[in-house]
Amino acid sequence: MPPETGVEALLRSRPARWAGLVAGLAALALLTAALVREVQRGHDIRGASPVAFAVSLLGFAAFHAGAIASLRALGGDPAPQVWSAAQLAKYLPAPGAALAGMVHSAVVRGGTARSAVSLTLRHSAVLLAGALLAGAPSVGNVTHDRWGLPVWLVPALMVAVAAGLAVAGTRGIDRRAAAVAVLLATAAWAVLGAALWAGVGHRAGDGLVVATAFAAAWAVGFLALPVPAGIGVREAVLVVLLEPSLGTSGALSFAVLTRVLHVVSDGLVALLFLAGPSMTRAVARRGRSAREEA
Numbered sequence: 001m002p003p004e005t006g007v008e009a010l011l012r013s014r015p016a017r018w019a020g021l022v023a024g025l026a027a028l029a030l031l032t033a034a035l036v037r038e039v040q041r042g043h044d045i046r047g048a049s050p051v052a053f054a055v056s057l058l059g060f061a062a063f064h065a066g067a068i069a070s071l072r073a074l075g076g077d078p079a080p081q082v083w084s085a086a087q088l089a090k091y092l093p094a095p096g097a098a099l100a101g102m103v104h105s106a107v108v109r110g111g112t113a114r115s116a117v118s119l120t121l122r123h124s125a126v127l128l129a130g131a132l133l134a135g136a137p138s139v140g141n142v143t144h145d146r147w148g149l150p151v152w153l154v155p156a157l158m159v160a161v162a163a164g165l166a167v168a169g170t171r172g173i174d175r176r177a178a179a180v181a182v183l184l185a186t187a188a189w190a191v192l193g194a195a196l197w198a199g200v201g202h203r204a205g206d207g208l209v210v211a212t213a214f215a216a217a218w219a220v221g222f223l224a225l226p227v228p229a230g231i232g233v234r235e236a237v238l239v240v241l242l243e244p245s246l247g248t249s250g251a252l253s254f255a256v257l258t259r260v261l262h263v264v265s266d267g268l269v270a271l272l273f274l275a276g277p278s279m280t281r282a283v284a285r286r287g288r289s290a291r292e293e294a
Contacts, residue, residue: 026232032256051199052199052200052202053200053257053261054199055198055199056195056196056199056257056258056261057199057261057264057265058195059191059192059193059194059195059196060192060195060261060262060264060265061265062192062195063189063191063192063265064083064087064188064265066184066185066187066188066189066191067083067127067184067185067188068080068083069184069188070123070126070127070130070180070181070182070184070185070188071083071119071123073177073180073181074119074122074123074126074170074173074177074181075119075173075177076106076123078109080272080273081105081109081273081274082102082105082109082119083269083273084105084269084270084272084273084274085101085102085104085105085270085274086098086099086101086102086105087266087269087270088101088266088270088274089101089102089104090228091228091229091266092228093226093228094228095225095226096225097228099120099124102116102119102120102123103116103117103120104116106119106120121169122169122170122173123169123181124169125165125166125168125169125170126165126169126170126181126182126185127185128162128165128219128222129162129163129165129166129169129182129185129186130162130182130185130186130187130188130189130215131162131185131189131215131216131218131219131222132158132159132161132162132165132215132216132219133158133159133162133186133189134186134189134190134193134212134215134216135158135189135212135213135214135215135216135217135218135219136155136156136158136162136212136216137155137209137212138208138209138210138212138213138215138216138241138242139154139155139158139216139241141206141209141241141244141245142240142241142244158216166182170182189214189215189218190211190215192214193211193212193213193214193215194211196210196211196214196254196258197210200253200257200261201246201254204245204250205242205245205246205250206245209241209242209245210242210245213238213241213242213254214238214258216237216241217234217235217237217238217241218234220233220234221233221234221237231259234255234259235256236255238251238254238255238258239251239252239255242255
């Protein structure tokens with residue numbers, strides 16, 4: 001293994017890890033405070049009904065299902081447990097914690113370290129490619145000049161980078177399996193975006209922009225080291241992308257509510273695929289013990 005560089009040593013240091021966590025939570029707290037101020041001013045806060053939450057949460061469920069299916073298409077097994085471990089690990093104050101969680105989970109479940117790292121990098125590239133593809137339409141909305149260069153250039157660059165990531169992430173894999181993995185990842189983002197627009201987005205603003213902004217913001221948050229789970233970074237990007245379409249209060253509401261829903265969905269996935277099997281085995285053992293004692 002090559003020696004650790006100065007940058008890597010800095011990112012792995014305890015002050016950097018905790019600084020990332022504090023900065024992310026502080027940014028999220030500022031966004032929440034801004035949202036509260038908008039409420040106090042009497043501004044409309046969209047999508048706060050139970051139905052909106054339910055629709056959006058179903059979107060996150062569909063996203064997790066698509067991400068797991070994409071991981072399985074790349075050869076990951078057992079995909080649900082490996083993906084769930086990453087969703088818990090990403091909240092740790094350490095750079096790349098989600099990726100490390102996937103690697104560790106894959107190794108524990110019978111894979112080699114080399115295969116686990118390869119699988120994690122492949123899936124990350126495919127998922128990021130899907131996010132860039134699905135999120136490209138939202139970026140041009142930031143400028144009011146419909147014919148300005150950013151309207152066309154930035155989304156085109158995102159699509160080009162997504163294509164490169166998809167190719168690099170599926171190199172050496174059967175073409176059909178590679179295509180399925182990329183398609184599933186992109187579809188997962190698209191379905192989630194549509195659910196968020198219909199739910200907490202309350203079908204307001206430019207539907208295409210609102211439905212694609214979350215994927216673009218996630219891509220930026222994913223690349224933001226060492227901030228755990230992109231907390232604060234993703235929300236700030238969402239506000240920038242959605243303010244022209246939803247207004248300040250709508251964009252703040254969307255950013256904060258989607259973070260809450262994402263955390264809830266991560267917890268439910270971990271409970272289902274990690275805690276669930278353990279609890280089932282524990283109950284089965286108790287049942288066997290009771291029968292033997294009888």
